[in-house]
Amino acid sequence: MIRLLVFLAVVFALGLGFAWLADRPGEMLVTFNGYQYQVTLMVAAVAIAGVVAAVMIVWWLIKSLWNSPYTISRYFRVRRRDRGYQALSTGMIAAGAGDGALARKKTKEAAKLISADQEPLINLLDAQASLLEGDHEGAREKFERMLDDPEMRLLGLRGLYLEAERLGDRNAARHYAGRAAAVAPQLAWAAESTLEELTERGDWDGALKLVEAQKSTRQIERDAANRRRAVLLTAKAQALVDSDPNAARTAALEANKLAPDFAPAAVIAADLVIRQNDVRKGSKILEAAWKAEPHPDIAELYTHARPGDAVLDRLNRAKKLQELKKNHAESSMAVARAALDAQDFATARREAEAAIRMDRREGAYLLLADIEEAETGDQGKVRQLLSKAVRAPRDPAWVADGVISERWAPVSPVTGKLDAFTWRAPMERLGQLIDSETDAAVPAIAAAPPAEPAEKAIDIVADAPAEKPAPANGGEKDAAVTEDVSEAQTARRGSELPPLPDDPGVAPEEEAEKSPRRFRLF
Structure with missing residues (x-):
């Protein structure tokens, strides 16, 4: 577009020049x-322009002939x-x-041309x-040769990492991922694998540096x-609680500042602050975390913040938590536990x-059973509450990759993933599919008594002497007798069937009178 505008400007300038000369x-x-x-002046100008154009054309021809070998080779x-x-x-x-065959063919063809x-x-x-x-061995050799080329180094490390993962060699895979993360922390696969390795070793400082590098390269969002x-x-902070409480306190407070709604950070930060006799600051940390998301560990530490408090003081502190988060099951559970102690x-x-009305679950029924046993000692009601607890949904716990833990952990014990544990109710048991609010005993249907074996309607005399074969008309009589016997047997079996539910049946005397006569075949 710019060239077109320049060309039009030059043509316009030449036109103006020739018009000026003509005037x-x-x-x-x-x-x-x-x-x-x-x-005339106009003819002279045209002649000069023609000479210049001719010189330019001749120069272009000479230059083209001179550069023709290079042009052809190019x-x-x-x-x-x-x-x-x-x-x-x-x-x-x-x-x-x-398509491995076509890929190999085109590889050779491309290598010849480029x-x-x-x-x-x-x-x-x-x-x-x-x-x-x-040919995995040959592929690994090719990936290793790529490490010598700075432009191909990351590609070679990626290939070696995948091969190590395929072979199940986690140490080698993490080694290659660590080398890649040191050069390019923005690579997600390298950073995640290296982060898992650092957290597994407990190198929290190294993991923090890697996360900071990921943040600086904008690989992950700020939140x-x-x-x-x-x-x-x-x-x-958990690792340094016993060895270096001051460093643990600093780390825990920073963690609580970054994520105020993260219960484990709030609990350990408040615990370390309370250990240094700063109960007020620790209570504020717990109250802020409780407002964001109530957790039983927060309630436990908050109610027992002062070791010398009486049970009524702990009950009052539990009620204070309830005021901060009303109409929540954890608030009611905290007050109920403190009231039971008092x-x-x-x-x-x-x-x-x-x-129970807000969140029906196992722990609430167990607590109610403890209250019933402590107050009345009625074992019947206690067993009833325990049976309801068995069928109620389970209490929330720390769950990660199918593993249920009572304590929070930074990584999953199965996959090694960071921040895998979540506070939620575990998977329901099969017995919880039956609601226990209105359990009613289903009457069992009694099985019918086994029927007595029917008497044989035909007595077979095995030792009777064999009769001589009768003539043809005698065979017809035998067939008639056999048919009568079959009808009698069918009638006998029909009389032995059990009566219908609404049918009172036939009196035994009448049944005996109407019973068919027995026949002998021989």
Whole structure:
């Protein structure tokens, strides 16, 4: 577009120049070799422009002839390169489709047309073709050669990492991931694997540095980075509680600042602060966390913040928590536990029942059973509440990858994933599918008594002498007798069937009178 505008501007300027000369007539006199040439100014300008154009055309022709060898060689070189890139593109598509034979063929073709030093993708296609052919050893050698090239180093580390994962060699995989993360922390696969390794070793400082590098490269969002830092700082505080309480306190407070609604960070931060006799600050931390999300560990630490408090003081502190988060099952459970310790059974029972109405679960029924046993000692009601607890939904716990834990942990014991534990109710048991609110005993249907074996309607005399065969008309009589016997047997069996539910049946005397006579076959 710019070139077009420049061309139009030049043409417009030339037009203005020639128009200006045409409006101002004049003559040009040239004396050369004894001759005088006199022309108008316009003709002279046109002649000069023609001479300049002719010189430019001649110069272009001479330059083209001079550069023709280079132009021809460049044409063939570009054509060869285009064919090489076409083969490379076809090979990459074949590798992605899983066609190892075509990928290998195009790899050789591309290597002949393009130098591997100029196009590193040829090395990648070669390694992919080896993997498709099942030559994993050859593929690993190719990936290792890529480590010498700074441009291909990350690709080689990625390939070696995947091969180590395929072989199940976690140490080698983490080694390659660590090298890649040191060079490029923005790589998600390298950073995640290295982070798992650091957390498994308990190197919380190294993990924090890696998360900070991820945040600086904008690989993860700011909120996600703060959450990870809070989890790592909480784990660091747990590890340093006994060895370095001051460092643990600093880490826990920073974790609580990054994630105020994270219960483990709030609990350990408040615990460390309370240990240093700063109960007021610890209580504020717990109250802020309780407002965000109530948790039984927060209630336990808050009610027992002062070791010398009486049971009524602990009950008052539990009620204060309830005021901060009303109409919540955890608030009612905290008050119920404190009231049970204070032997205020009416309050304990009322709050436990309120917790059941808000969130019916196992722990509430167990607490209600403890209250019933402590107040009345009625074992019948206690057993009834325990049976309801068995069928009620389970209490929330720390769950990660199918593992249920009473205590929070920074990583999953199964996969090693960071921040895998979540506070939720575990999977329901099969027995909980039956509601126990209105359990009614289903009357069992009594099985019918086994029927007595029917008497044989026909007595077979095995030792009777055999009769001589009768003539043809006698056979018809035997057939008639046999048919009568079958009818009698059917009638006998029909009389032995049990009566219908509404049918009183036949009296035994009448049944005996109507019973058919027995027949003998012989």
